[in-house]
Amino acid sequence: MKTETEMNHSGGVAPGRPVRTGRKGLIIAVLAVAALGALWILGYRPRAARTRQLAAGAQAQRQSLPSVIVVPAKEAPAEQEISLPGAVQAEIETPVFARADGYIKRRLADIGDRVKTGQLLAEIDSPELEQQIREAEAALNRARSALRQAQAAHQQALANLGLAEVTAKRWQTLVEKGVLSKQDGDEKRAAYEARRADAAAAEANVQAARDNISAAEATLQRLRELQSFRQVRAPFAGVITARNVDVGTLVSAGSGSSLREMFRIAQIETLRVFVNVPQSEAPAIRVGLACSVEVEEHRGRRFPGRVSRTSNSLDPASRTLLTEVRTPNPGGLLLPGMYATVHFQLRRENPPLLIPASAFRNTAKGPVAATVGEGARVHLAPVKLGRDYGAQIEVLEGLKPGQKVVTNLTDEIVEGARVRPVAPPKKAAAKEGGPAQ
8 A cells, every 4th residue: 555645746635735624624514504404493493483373363363253254245237127016908808788678589609709890799689679669650750741731831821921912012002092091001011921920930830840850760760770789799809708698688778887798808819917117117117118928827938018008107105107018919828817927127227236135234324234344344334225136135325336245244243343254155155146036
């Protein structure tokens, strides 16, 4: 082996530097890193412990705060469907009364029959009307005979008038010549005036006889028209909804409350549905507005309709607008008298906010809603409520879109209280989408 001097001379180690110098530096570096690590560990442990202690304290404090479920206040949809109850009625429905007295001779229609305009429904046997017609005909003949007598008397009066006129003129000439006295002339003049009055009276008798004939003819015509009413016919095409007579039933002419209607006819090709619209929705109802009609007997099927007219005034008792909706009924599925639900699609220019119905409380100063702001503190905001949809309710004033409102509002939640807000369960959150349809 080479000695250390020889190694130095051979170039293995720099002359004048001991071999152990590199090892000592490495050991010193390792010791320094270890010392720094120990110091870091000794400083981190208390800090971490304090951090964990503070976090545990904050967690305990949060857990001690009352837990509240919050949801954001959302705007209602601009287009909203409202459903209102309605009553279905026929487009035309009218009772049919007798126009002639008598007994039902034949009945040709019954309940449920569809009839056409002018179709014969029943025949009435009225022997008294026949007798009245014969009496009217006899009265007409008497009036015509009286006219002929009056005309003959008129002709005789005219002849007497002519003779009296000629005689009066002749006697006047003789009086002027002095052959006859003036007294004789005045007598003939008076006789002429009397004959002229007789002629005028005869002419008036002729006119009276003619008027009597006109009256007798009118009476006879009326009775003959009543005779035609022995046949009861349908005034329009429709369906018989009521029948109150049978063969042999005694009927009387007229439509008074004490008289019984023979038939009732309804036109159901087009139906009318009457709806009472609340005051809050009345401004959106206009003639021509499309809607749909639904009945429980045909659940799931909606019949198209359209607003045909409104009362243009609110009922002071109920504050509702009477609205008439017309809907076609080609298949006859809808029947008069049914209870229906009418669905309107209404658009609002300023839709209100929606919150859960459990998110407000009635106080002495009015309804309030609890909102959670900065620092998880509660603020009780006075609100003005609108329509109630059951699960949700409209807020017209007092809240802004996006504000978080407390849904489980209790008496423990007061103004300025700190709370622990939590999100609602997924199933409950899914139900907060909008008003009930």
